[in-house]
Amino acid sequence: MSDNGGTAVPLLAARDLAKAHGRTRALEGASVDLAAGEILAVTGASGSGKSTLLHCLAGIVRPDEGTVAYAGERLDELPEKRLSELRRTEFGVVFQFGQLIPELTAVDNVGLPLLLAGATRAEAQQRAGEWLERFGVRGQAGLRPGAMSGGQAQRVALARALVTGPRIVFADEPTGALDSLASEQVMTALIGTARESGTAVLLITHDAQVAAYADREIRLADGTVARAGVTA
Numbered sequence: 001m002s003d004n005g006g007t008a009v010p011l012l013a014a015r016d017l018a019k020a021h022g023r024t025r026a027l028e029g030a031s032v033d034l035a036a037g038e039i040l041a042v043t044g045a046s047g048s049g050k051s052t053l054l055h056c057l058a059g060i061v062r063p064d065e066g067t068v069a070y071a072g073e074r075l076d077e078l079p080e081k082r083l084s085e086l087r088r089t090e091f092g093v094v095f096q097f098g099q100l101i102p103e104l105t106a107v108d109n110v111g112l113p114l115l116l117a118g119a120t121r122a123e124a125q126q127r128a129g130e131w132l133e134r135f136g137v138r139g140q141a142g143l144r145p146g147a148m149s150g151g152q153a154q155r156v157a158l159a160r161a162l163v164t165g166p167r168i169v170f171a172d173e174p175t176g177a178l179d180s181l182a183s184e185q186v187m188t189a190l191i192g193t194a195r196e197s198g199t200a201v202l203l204i205t206h207d208a209q210v211a212a213y214a215d216r217e218i219r220l221a222d223g224t225v226a227r228a229g230v231t232a
């Protein structure tokens with residue numbers, strides 16, 4: 001990340017996050033920076049707090065302690081209405097599986113965020129088709145998720161996460177259920193598109209080959225960042 005006399009402002013900056021699920025302390029003092037356009041891998045053992053961190057950074061859950069600042073706004077303090085607007089317009093999310101709506105075809109899944117943002121059905125269908133094309137799954141446009149391979153479904157999910165032009169994509173084990181070929185196709189599609197559009201990506205993964213796509217890697221252990229969380 002470029003250093004503006006030590007004062008460059010990251011796009012997303014989390015400080016000293018703590019979050020408990022009941023009696024389980026999932027995060028304990030985690031601090032992370034994400035620069036605009038940066039691709040950051042988050043690794044760590046199962047249960048180290050990776051998903052909880054992603055949920056706090058994406059404004060899906062509020063931390064118990066600590067701050068999350070996105071482009072000058074404190075996510076941890078925002079009212080739910082503004083948070084959900086940010087999630088709809090500025091952030092895209094991709095999970096390991098199951099995030100597509102099973103009753104909708106690929107093109108309708110990808111078009112849905114555009115409809116929610118006020119596009120007409122024709123506009124939504126056209127732009128969704130273009131995004132399916134970019135991810136190499138236009139041939140699957142009329143299929144429902146159950147009729148696609150895991151890799152195809154993930155590429156449709158990526159198209160849906162990116163169709164609104166978010167500034168950050170949060171991806172939680174996006175290749176976790178895929179074989180190595182499908183995983184490579186999904187990662188190539190995600191990283192290529194993110195680089196082209198300057199979208200930042202926060203990528204949780206167990207897989208060193210997937211983490212190698214990132215510009216930087218941080219490792220969580222016991223709810224805190226064990227390695228390189230904040231850019232100097």
Ligand SMILES: Nc1ncnc2c1ncn2[C@@H]1O[C@H](COP(=O)(O)OP(=O)(O)OP(=O)(O)O)[C@@H](O)[C@H]1O
Pocket residue numbers: 021022024025026044045046047048049050051052053
């Ligand atoms: N909704 C929940 N209710 C209770 N405990 C939870 C909940 N979500 C997470 N935890 C616990 O919090 C800790 C951190 O979980 P988290 O899912 O953030 O870790 P993770 O590093 O993403 O794990 P994995 O790699 O297995 O997905 C774990 O001990 C987990 O069991």
